[in-house]
Amino acid sequence: MSQGETSLKQASQSGPRGCNTAAALAGGRIREQFPILETTVHGKPLIYMDSAATTQKPQRVIDAIVRHFTHRCSNVHRGVHKLSQLATESYESARETVRRGIGAAESQEIIFTRGTTEAINLVAQTFGRQRIGEGDEVLITAMEHHSNIVPWQMLRDEKGIVLKVVPINDRGDIDLNDYEALLSDRTRMVSIALISNALGTINPVKEMVRLAHARNIPVLVDGAQAVGHDVVDVQDLDCDFFALSGHKMYAPSGIGALYGKADLLDEMPPYQGGGDMIATVTFDKTVYNGIPHRFEAGTPNIVGAVGMGAAFDFLQETCFEAITAHEHDLLTYATEQVGAVPGIRLIGTAKKKAAVLSFMLEGAHPHDVGTILDLDGIAVRAGHHCAQPVMDRFGVPATVRASFAVYNLRSDIDALVQGLHKVREVFCK
């Protein structure tokens, strides 16, 4: 019995009542909830393994969006009429669902954004601009997504702050000693991914937060790849900020959230100016609204928030214990099976990994691999994954990346392996 099967069995025995089990997910029933999986691509059934880029949407999320537009469409926080009240109720109750979904203490600590990118920019442009000055340091890691690099570089160019980078080893892990050594008395901010989208590495974020807090340094966690795959509890992590994207956790694109501790948010200046973020406006003076509304200028993505709420409901119903066990099984199986294809070099072999498998096939460029797989209906990502420094670190221009979610099956991985053999026939004769 393979290692994957053992963990599957244990998980299936421990699944609480009313919840899915890893065995149930492995059986694939959940796929019925994802209408897009019926699609064919180039005449072949779609095999979708690009969930780290964006996840597919369950019927429940699609229905919530349709229901909103059918019955509750209106602006929020602005009308006395019934529909406006209903829309406001839906929007604010989605905020509450997000709060619960990531374990925040209060719903006013949840700010809706366009996604992770906007959440990080918001922190850089408000908290960062206010509190980080010339010569002060922001510490990130070598595996960050461009969205956790560029906003800090913009601040560097504007204010002369210093960007420091924790290195990664050949497996794609950081060393906590390196990290600790880089925390200096000039460090004003640590900003790190919980899970790397390019390598799958799960960082020891809780420990990293503890080490930073011991020096009174606040920590932003980029949770884009984490939410939807494992339980996230921002109070347990004790991070100061947490950024997430709806579209990577079964919700629509264009919606995401920033969590921030209330006492920090309270002190922060507004991000953008406009409607909803103000208490009173005269031409002489504007009094800003309280949190979270101070950071939500203009009409927000109401239906996006509704979809995100529904996605959290979907996750809760599906059960994290089952999701984590199922995805771990897929990763283990994929690592074995893909790793056994001749000429494969895995990029990212960290000790703790999420269900992301990045690799190179000797003799074939990732783009060519991607095209040949696509013709078999297999969707994987080929590229630099918005993490060019990671590519440079491993000396590759790009990688092929297969990433998994609740709806994937071991048979998807079998199809991938078959596809890779086909690529080898073409390129590696």
Add this chain to the structure above:
Amino acid sequence: MSEFRELYQEVILDHGKNPRNFREAAEGERTAYGHNPLCGDKIQVHVAMDHGVIENVAFHGQGCAISTASASMMTQTLKGKTLEAAETMFQSFHNLITGTGDPETDLAGLGKLAVFAGVREFPVRVKCATLAWHTFKAALTHSEEPASTE
């Protein structure tokens, strides 16, 4: 024939694997850099001109099979051509791989480059096939900016 064979013709695979005129710039050649930010392909194209005629073209860098083969075959095709002829070829080549223009006339002037016709079924790969050509043009104009497919 499988669908991917229409794209990855034997000639393309051969040039992808064993690119011709693949070398660093030589003394006196004009060089330009080309970059496809989508996939990270990076190439340099070197050109030596002699009285309005392309005396020599070579390239260097890394890319997928389509972009490498396209660059390799471009260098072979352009050698000895006038700039006007090169411009006409690029136009025909572009028409061919985007499925625009008049296939009859375009194919007639393209010779071996006709093997890239399959690219038209793969719109995301058009940029791979044109990167070398854009970079070639940049080398002629001595552009300081890297040529980009974007």
